[in-house]
Amino acid sequence: MTQEKKSSFFPSHRLILLLTLALFWWINSNYSNPLLLSLGAASIMLVLYIAQKMDVIDHESHPISLSVNMATYLLWLSKEVVLSNISVVKHIWLGNSSISPTLATIDTRQCTDINKVIYANSITLTPGTVAIDLIDDQLTVHALHKDDIDTLKTGDMDRRVRELEN
Amino acid sequence: MLAAATIAILVVMLLAIIRCIVGPTLYDRILAFNMFGTKSILLISVLGFLMGRPEFLDIALVYALINFISVIGVLRYSDSAEFKVAPYKPHSTKEGEE
Amino acid sequence: MNLVIEIISGLSLLIGCFLCLSGGVGMLRFPDFYTRMHAVSVTDTLGACLVLFGLMLQSPNGLVLIKLILILLCTLFINPSASHALAKAALRNGLLPLEGKPDNQGGNKPSKL
Numbered sequence: 001m002t003q004e005k006k007s008s009f010f011p012s013h014r015l016i017l018l019l020t021l022a023l024f025w026w027i028n029s030n031y032s033n034p035l036l037l038s039l040g041a042a043s044i045m046l047v048l049y050i051a052q053k054m055d056v057i058d059h060e061s062h063p064i065s066l067s068v069n070m071a072t073y074l075l076w077l078s079k080e081v082v083l084s085n086i087s088v089v090k091h092i093w094l095g096n097s098s099i100s101p102t103l104a105t106i107d108t109r110q111c112t113d114i115n116k117v118i119y120a121n122s123i124t125l126t127p128g129t130v131a132i133d134l135i136d137d138q139l140t141v142h143a144l145h146k147d148d149i150d151t152l153k154t155g156d157m158d159r160r161v162r163e164l165e166n
Numbered sequence: 167m168l169a170a171a172t173i174a175i176l177v178v179m180l181l182a183i184i185r186c187i188v189g190p191t192l193y194d195r196i197l198a199f200n201m202f203g204t205k206s207i208l209l210i211s212v213l214g215f216l217m218g219r220p221e222f223l224d225i226a227l228v229y230a231l232i233n234f235i236s237v238i239g240v241l242r243y244s245d246s247a248e249f250k251v252a253p254y255k256p257h258s259t260k261e262g263e264e
Numbered sequence: 265m266n267l268v269i270e271i272i273s274g275l276s277l278l279i280g281c282f283l284c285l286s287g288g289v290g291m292l293r294f295p296d297f298y299t300r301m302h303a304v305s306v307t308d309t310l311g312a313c314l315v316l317f318g319l320m321l322q323s324p325n326g327l328v329l330i331k332l333i334l335i336l337l338c339t340l341f342i343n344p345s346a347s348h349a350l351a352k353a354a355l356r357n358g359l360l361p362l363e364g365k366p367d368n369q370g371g372n373k374p375s376k377l
Contacts, residue, residue, distance in 0.1 A: 027327070027330050027331070027334070028331075028334075030327055081309055081310060082310060085283065085306055085309065085310040088290075088302055088303070088305075088306050089283065089286045089290075089306060091290075092286050092287075092289060092290035092293065092294075092303060092306075093286065093289075095293070096293065096294065096295055099294075099299060101296070101298060101299050101361055101362055103298075103361050120348070121344045121345070121348075124305070124344035124347060124348050125305075125309060125340070125343075125344045126305075127302055127305040127306045127309060127310075128302050128305075129302075130298065130301055130302065130305070130347060130348070130351050131348060132348070132351045132352055132355050133352055133355065140355070142298045142301075142351065142361060144299055144302045
Protein backbone atom coordinates (compact mmCIF):
# COMPACT_ATOMS: atom_id res chain seq x y z
CA MET A 1 0.00 0.00 0.00
CA THR A 2 2.64 2.49 0.98
CA GLN A 3 5.29 0.37 -0.58
CA GLU A 4 6.81 3.02 -2.77
CA LYS A 5 7.62 5.30 0.14
CA LYS A 6 9.29 2.78 2.36
CA SER A 7 10.66 0.26 -0.06
CA SER A 8 14.24 0.79 1.07
CA PHE A 9 13.85 -0.64 4.57
CA PHE A 10 10.41 -2.21 4.52
CA PRO A 11 11.29 -5.84 3.68
CA SER A 12 13.92 -6.27 6.37
CA HIS A 13 11.61 -5.06 9.13
CA ARG A 14 8.91 -7.34 7.87
CA LEU A 15 11.37 -10.22 7.85
CA ILE A 16 12.41 -9.52 11.44
CA LEU A 17 8.77 -9.41 12.49
CA LEU A 18 8.14 -12.72 10.74
CA LEU A 19 11.08 -14.38 12.45
CA THR A 20 10.02 -13.02 15.83
CA LEU A 21 6.49 -14.31 15.38
CA ALA A 22 7.72 -17.72 14.24
CA LEU A 23 10.01 -17.97 17.26
CA PHE A 24 7.17 -16.95 19.51
CA TRP A 25 4.88 -19.59 18.03
CA TRP A 26 7.53 -22.26 18.38
CA ILE A 27 8.26 -21.37 22.02
CA ASN A 28 4.61 -21.44 22.93
CA SER A 29 3.56 -24.59 21.09
CA ASN A 30 6.73 -26.70 20.70
CA TYR A 31 4.86 -29.27 18.63
CA SER A 32 6.04 -30.22 15.20
CA ASN A 33 3.15 -32.05 13.60
CA PRO A 34 2.07 -30.63 10.23
CA LEU A 35 -1.37 -29.46 11.29
CA LEU A 36 -0.12 -27.23 14.09
CA LEU A 37 2.74 -25.89 12.01
CA SER A 38 0.42 -24.91 9.19
CA LEU A 39 -1.97 -23.29 11.65
CA GLY A 40 1.01 -21.32 12.98
CA ALA A 41 2.02 -20.24 9.50
CA ALA A 42 -1.52 -19.12 8.78
CA SER A 43 -1.75 -17.06 11.95
CA ILE A 44 1.65 -15.48 11.31
CA MET A 45 0.48 -14.48 7.85
CA LEU A 46 -2.71 -13.04 9.33
CA VAL A 47 -0.75 -10.97 11.85
CA LEU A 48 1.59 -9.74 9.14
CA TYR A 49 -1.35 -8.76 6.96
CA ILE A 50 -3.05 -6.87 9.79
CA ALA A 51 0.19 -5.16 10.78
CA GLN A 52 0.77 -4.05 7.23
CA LYS A 53 -2.76 -2.81 6.94
CA MET A 54 -2.38 -0.82 10.15
CA ASP A 55 0.92 0.54 8.83
CA VAL A 56 2.78 -0.13 12.05
CA ILE A 57 5.84 -1.88 10.67
CA ASP A 58 8.63 0.62 10.88
CA HIS A 59 11.88 1.17 12.71
CA GLU A 60 10.12 1.80 15.99
CA SER A 61 8.62 -1.66 16.25
CA HIS A 62 12.09 -3.20 16.48
CA PRO A 63 14.35 -0.82 18.38
CA ILE A 64 17.38 -3.01 17.95
CA SER A 65 19.59 -0.02 17.29
CA LEU A 66 19.21 0.98 20.92
CA SER A 67 20.68 -2.21 22.25
CA VAL A 68 24.29 -1.05 22.51
CA ASN A 69 23.96 0.72 25.82
CA MET A 70 20.79 -1.07 26.80
CA ALA A 71 22.45 -3.70 29.00
CA THR A 72 24.16 -1.23 31.30
CA TYR A 73 21.00 0.87 31.45
CA LEU A 74 18.90 -2.15 32.39
CA LEU A 75 21.34 -3.09 35.13
CA TRP A 76 21.22 0.44 36.52
CA LEU A 77 17.42 0.49 36.24
CA SER A 78 17.02 -2.78 38.11
CA LYS A 79 19.25 -1.42 40.89
CA GLU A 80 17.03 1.66 41.09
CA VAL A 81 13.89 -0.52 41.11
CA VAL A 82 15.21 -2.58 44.02
CA LEU A 83 16.19 0.51 46.01
CA SER A 84 12.87 2.26 45.51
CA ASN A 85 10.99 -0.96 46.32
CA ILE A 86 12.71 -1.04 49.68
CA SER A 87 11.85 2.60 50.28
CA VAL A 88 8.17 2.17 49.36
CA VAL A 89 7.83 -0.94 51.54
CA LYS A 90 9.38 1.02 54.40
CA HIS A 91 6.78 3.76 53.90
CA ILE A 92 3.97 1.19 53.81
CA TRP A 93 4.89 -0.26 57.18
CA LEU A 94 5.69 3.12 58.72
CA GLY A 95 2.20 4.36 57.96
CA ASN A 96 0.54 7.36 56.44
CA SER A 97 2.40 9.97 58.45
CA SER A 98 5.67 9.18 56.71
CA ILE A 99 4.54 9.92 53.17
CA SER A 100 4.14 13.23 51.41
CA PRO A 101 2.42 12.73 48.05
CA THR A 102 3.44 15.26 45.46
CA LEU A 103 2.31 16.11 41.97
CA ALA A 104 4.95 17.94 39.99
CA THR A 105 5.98 18.79 36.47
CA ILE A 106 9.50 17.98 35.39
CA ASP A 107 11.30 18.77 32.19
CA THR A 108 12.86 16.19 29.97
CA ARG A 109 15.51 16.70 27.34
CA GLN A 110 14.85 13.61 25.26
CA CYS A 111 14.76 14.22 21.54
CA THR A 112 13.13 11.20 19.94
CA ASP A 113 9.73 9.76 20.70
CA ILE A 114 11.04 6.35 21.64
CA ASN A 115 13.41 7.82 24.22
CA LYS A 116 10.54 9.74 25.75
CA VAL A 117 8.59 6.51 25.98
CA ILE A 118 11.51 4.69 27.57
CA TYR A 119 11.99 7.52 30.06
CA ALA A 120 8.32 7.71 31.05
CA ASN A 121 8.04 3.94 31.31
CA SER A 122 11.15 3.79 33.47
CA ILE A 123 9.63 6.39 35.78
CA THR A 124 6.41 4.40 36.01
CA LEU A 125 8.25 1.10 36.50
CA THR A 126 10.11 2.51 39.48
CA PRO A 127 7.80 2.23 42.49
CA GLY A 128 7.16 5.54 44.18
CA THR A 129 6.85 7.55 40.99
CA VAL A 130 4.18 7.38 38.30
CA ALA A 131 4.37 9.35 35.07
CA ILE A 132 0.86 10.60 34.40
CA ASP A 133 1.08 12.85 31.40
CA LEU A 134 3.61 13.70 28.72
CA ILE A 135 3.14 16.84 26.66
CA ASP A 136 6.05 17.92 24.47
CA ASP A 137 8.91 18.15 26.94
CA GLN A 138 6.96 18.21 30.17
CA LEU A 139 6.21 15.17 32.26
CA THR A 140 3.59 15.23 35.00
CA VAL A 141 4.80 12.92 37.74
CA HIS A 142 3.10 11.83 40.92
CA ALA A 143 5.46 10.72 43.67
CA LEU A 144 4.89 9.05 46.98
CA HIS A 145 7.50 11.18 48.69
CA LYS A 146 8.89 14.60 47.93
CA ASP A 147 12.44 13.26 47.81
CA ASP A 148 11.61 11.10 44.78
CA ILE A 149 10.70 14.20 42.81
CA ASP A 150 13.94 15.86 43.89
CA THR A 151 15.87 12.79 42.76
CA LEU A 152 14.19 12.91 39.37
CA LYS A 153 14.86 16.62 39.03
CA THR A 154 18.58 16.09 39.31
CA GLY A 155 18.29 14.48 35.88
CA ASP A 156 20.36 11.36 36.40
CA MET A 157 17.85 9.05 34.74
CA ASP A 158 17.21 11.62 32.02
CA ARG A 159 20.91 11.70 31.14
CA ARG A 160 21.18 7.92 31.13
CA VAL A 161 18.20 7.52 28.81
CA ARG A 162 19.63 10.15 26.48
CA GLU A 163 22.86 8.19 26.24
CA LEU A 164 20.89 5.28 24.79
CA GLU A 165 20.30 7.20 21.64
CA ASN A 166 23.52 6.70 19.72
CA MET B 167 7.65 -23.24 50.32
CA LEU B 168 5.38 -23.38 47.30
CA ALA B 169 2.34 -23.98 49.50
CA ALA B 170 3.27 -21.00 51.66
CA ALA B 171 3.64 -18.86 48.53
CA THR B 172 0.20 -19.99 47.37
CA ILE B 173 -1.37 -18.99 50.67
CA ALA B 174 0.40 -15.61 50.68
CA ILE B 175 -0.77 -14.84 47.16
CA LEU B 176 -4.31 -15.87 48.08
CA VAL B 177 -4.20 -13.45 51.03
CA VAL B 178 -3.03 -10.65 48.74
CA MET B 179 -5.90 -11.43 46.36
CA LEU B 180 -8.28 -11.22 49.31
CA LEU B 181 -6.88 -7.78 50.22
CA ALA B 182 -7.38 -6.67 46.62
CA ILE B 183 -11.00 -7.84 46.72
CA ILE B 184 -11.56 -5.90 49.93
CA ARG B 185 -10.22 -2.74 48.30
CA CYS B 186 -12.36 -3.48 45.25
CA ILE B 187 -15.49 -3.62 47.40
CA VAL B 188 -14.65 -0.69 49.67
CA GLY B 189 -13.93 1.67 46.82
CA PRO B 190 -14.29 4.66 47.26
CA THR B 191 -13.80 5.79 43.67
CA LEU B 192 -14.20 3.84 40.48
CA TYR B 193 -10.47 4.12 39.81
CA ASP B 194 -9.64 2.34 43.05
CA ARG B 195 -11.79 -0.52 41.92
CA ILE B 196 -10.10 -0.72 38.53
CA LEU B 197 -6.69 -0.62 40.22
CA ALA B 198 -7.68 -3.39 42.62
CA PHE B 199 -9.00 -5.43 39.73
CA ASN B 200 -5.71 -4.99 37.86
CA MET B 201 -3.77 -6.11 40.91
CA PHE B 202 -6.09 -9.10 41.30
CA GLY B 203 -5.33 -10.09 37.72
CA THR B 204 -1.58 -9.81 38.21
CA LYS B 205 -1.74 -11.87 41.36
CA SER B 206 -3.83 -14.52 39.62
CA ILE B 207 -1.01 -14.86 37.07
CA LEU B 208 1.43 -15.52 39.89
CA LEU B 209 -1.03 -17.88 41.56
CA ILE B 210 -1.47 -19.96 38.43
CA SER B 211 2.30 -20.20 37.93
CA VAL B 212 2.93 -21.27 41.52
CA LEU B 213 0.05 -23.75 41.39
CA GLY B 214 1.46 -25.26 38.24
CA PHE B 215 4.70 -25.98 40.05
CA LEU B 216 2.92 -27.16 43.19
CA MET B 217 0.88 -29.69 41.26
CA GLY B 218 3.79 -30.65 39.03
CA ARG B 219 2.05 -29.54 35.87
CA PRO B 220 4.06 -26.77 34.19
CA GLU B 221 1.52 -26.59 31.36
CA PHE B 222 -0.35 -24.14 33.57
CA LEU B 223 2.16 -21.50 32.47
CA ASP B 224 0.38 -21.16 29.13
CA ILE B 225 -2.80 -20.22 30.95
CA ALA B 226 -0.85 -17.70 33.00
CA LEU B 227 0.49 -16.12 29.83
CA VAL B 228 -3.02 -15.81 28.41
CA TYR B 229 -4.20 -14.27 31.68
CA ALA B 230 -1.43 -11.66 31.46
CA LEU B 231 -2.65 -10.55 28.05
CA ILE B 232 -6.36 -10.65 28.94
CA ASN B 233 -5.72 -8.61 32.07
CA PHE B 234 -4.08 -5.80 30.14
CA ILE B 235 -6.72 -5.79 27.43
CA SER B 236 -9.56 -5.69 29.94
CA VAL B 237 -8.07 -2.71 31.80
CA ILE B 238 -7.50 -0.83 28.57
CA GLY B 239 -10.97 -1.84 27.39
CA VAL B 240 -12.60 -0.42 30.52
CA LEU B 241 -10.58 2.78 30.23
CA ARG B 242 -11.73 3.09 26.63
CA TYR B 243 -15.00 4.36 28.06
CA SER B 244 -13.35 6.87 30.38
CA ASP B 245 -14.96 9.77 28.51
CA SER B 246 -18.39 8.72 29.67
CA ALA B 247 -20.20 10.37 32.54
CA GLU B 248 -19.76 7.61 35.10
CA PHE B 249 -16.03 8.17 35.13
CA LYS B 250 -16.26 11.83 36.08
CA VAL B 251 -15.22 12.46 39.65
CA ALA B 252 -16.59 15.35 41.66
CA PRO B 253 -13.99 18.01 42.50
CA TYR B 254 -12.04 16.92 45.50
CA LYS B 255 -13.39 17.73 48.93
CA PRO B 256 -11.76 16.21 51.98
CA HIS B 257 -14.69 14.15 53.23
CA SER B 258 -17.03 13.75 50.32
CA THR B 259 -18.23 10.21 49.82
CA LYS B 260 -20.52 11.03 46.96
CA GLU B 261 -18.31 9.53 44.28
CA GLY B 262 -18.54 6.12 45.91
CA GLU B 263 -21.50 5.02 43.89
CA GLU B 264 -20.68 3.59 40.53
CA MET C 265 24.83 -27.69 44.62
CA ASN C 266 21.24 -28.82 44.45
CA LEU C 267 20.67 -27.74 48.00
CA VAL C 268 22.06 -24.26 47.33
CA ILE C 269 19.70 -23.76 44.41
CA GLU C 270 16.81 -25.00 46.54
CA ILE C 271 17.66 -22.56 49.32
CA ILE C 272 18.04 -19.58 46.97
CA SER C 273 14.74 -20.44 45.31
CA GLY C 274 12.92 -20.69 48.62
CA LEU C 275 14.45 -17.44 49.81
CA SER C 276 13.41 -15.49 46.75
CA LEU C 277 9.91 -16.96 46.95
CA LEU C 278 9.76 -15.87 50.58
CA ILE C 279 10.93 -12.31 49.90
CA GLY C 280 8.63 -12.06 46.90
CA CYS C 281 5.64 -13.12 48.98
CA PHE C 282 6.59 -10.63 51.67
CA LEU C 283 6.72 -7.85 49.06
CA CYS C 284 3.34 -8.90 47.66
CA LEU C 285 1.85 -8.89 51.15
CA SER C 286 3.32 -5.45 51.81
CA GLY C 287 1.78 -4.20 48.60
CA GLY C 288 -1.59 -5.61 49.61
CA VAL C 289 -1.39 -3.98 53.02
CA GLY C 290 -0.34 -0.70 51.42
CA MET C 291 -3.31 -1.01 49.10
CA LEU C 292 -5.54 -0.92 52.17
CA ARG C 293 -3.61 1.61 54.25
CA PHE C 294 -2.73 4.38 51.85
CA PRO C 295 -5.07 7.36 51.81
CA ASP C 296 -5.91 8.01 48.17
CA PHE C 297 -5.87 6.52 44.71
CA TYR C 298 -2.49 7.77 43.52
CA THR C 299 -0.63 6.57 46.58
CA ARG C 300 -2.31 3.17 46.31
CA MET C 301 -0.96 2.98 42.81
CA HIS C 302 2.59 3.06 44.19
CA ALA C 303 1.76 0.19 46.52
CA VAL C 304 0.49 -1.84 43.59
CA SER C 305 3.62 -1.17 41.58
CA VAL C 306 5.70 -2.73 44.37
CA THR C 307 3.89 -6.02 43.96
CA ASP C 308 4.02 -5.77 40.21
CA THR C 309 7.75 -5.22 39.81
CA LEU C 310 9.96 -6.77 42.44
CA GLY C 311 7.32 -9.04 43.97
CA ALA C 312 6.45 -10.72 40.68
CA CYS C 313 10.13 -10.75 39.68
CA LEU C 314 11.22 -12.59 42.81
CA VAL C 315 8.37 -15.09 42.79
CA LEU C 316 8.95 -15.93 39.14
CA PHE C 317 12.72 -16.05 39.69
CA GLY C 318 12.21 -18.53 42.49
CA LEU C 319 10.11 -20.65 40.15
CA MET C 320 12.72 -20.36 37.40
CA LEU C 321 15.31 -21.99 39.62
CA GLN C 322 13.01 -24.96 40.07
CA SER C 323 12.09 -25.35 36.42
CA PRO C 324 12.48 -28.92 35.16
CA ASN C 325 13.43 -28.09 31.56
CA GLY C 326 14.38 -25.24 29.31
CA LEU C 327 10.97 -24.67 27.80
CA VAL C 328 9.43 -23.94 31.18
CA LEU C 329 12.25 -21.49 31.85
CA ILE C 330 11.58 -19.64 28.59
CA LYS C 331 7.88 -19.46 29.35
CA LEU C 332 8.55 -18.06 32.80
CA ILE C 333 10.82 -15.42 31.26
CA LEU C 334 8.04 -14.57 28.78
CA ILE C 335 5.54 -14.14 31.62
CA LEU C 336 8.00 -11.93 33.48
CA LEU C 337 8.63 -9.78 30.41
CA CYS C 338 4.89 -9.44 29.78
CA THR C 339 4.35 -8.33 33.37
CA LEU C 340 7.18 -5.83 33.25
CA PHE C 341 6.11 -4.29 29.96
CA ILE C 342 2.37 -4.33 30.46
CA ASN C 343 1.95 -3.05 33.99
CA PRO C 344 3.57 0.38 33.56
CA SER C 345 1.37 0.98 30.51
CA ALA C 346 -1.78 -0.05 32.35
CA SER C 347 -1.04 2.06 35.41
CA HIS C 348 -0.09 5.03 33.28
CA ALA C 349 -3.36 4.78 31.37
CA LEU C 350 -5.28 4.48 34.62
CA ALA C 351 -3.54 7.48 36.21
CA LYS C 352 -4.03 9.60 33.12
CA ALA C 353 -7.73 8.79 32.93
CA ALA C 354 -8.13 9.54 36.64
CA LEU C 355 -6.38 12.91 36.38
CA ARG C 356 -8.29 13.94 33.28
CA ASN C 357 -11.57 13.10 34.91
CA GLY C 358 -10.88 15.33 37.85
CA LEU C 359 -9.61 13.04 40.58
CA LEU C 360 -7.07 15.26 42.30
CA PRO C 361 -4.27 13.86 44.46
CA LEU C 362 -4.59 14.22 48.19
CA GLU C 363 -1.97 16.86 48.87
CA GLY C 364 -1.70 18.42 45.47
CA LYS C 365 -1.50 22.07 46.32
CA PRO C 366 -3.49 24.42 44.13
CA ASP C 367 -0.47 26.54 43.21
CA ASN C 368 1.25 23.38 42.05
CA GLN C 369 -1.69 22.48 39.86
CA GLY C 370 -2.62 25.63 38.10
CA GLY C 371 0.33 27.39 36.60
CA ASN C 372 2.70 25.05 34.95
CA LYS C 373 0.67 21.96 34.35
CA PRO C 374 -0.74 21.88 30.85
CA SER C 375 -3.34 19.23 31.44
CA LYS C 376 -6.98 19.41 30.50
CA LEU C 377 -8.74 19.57 33.81
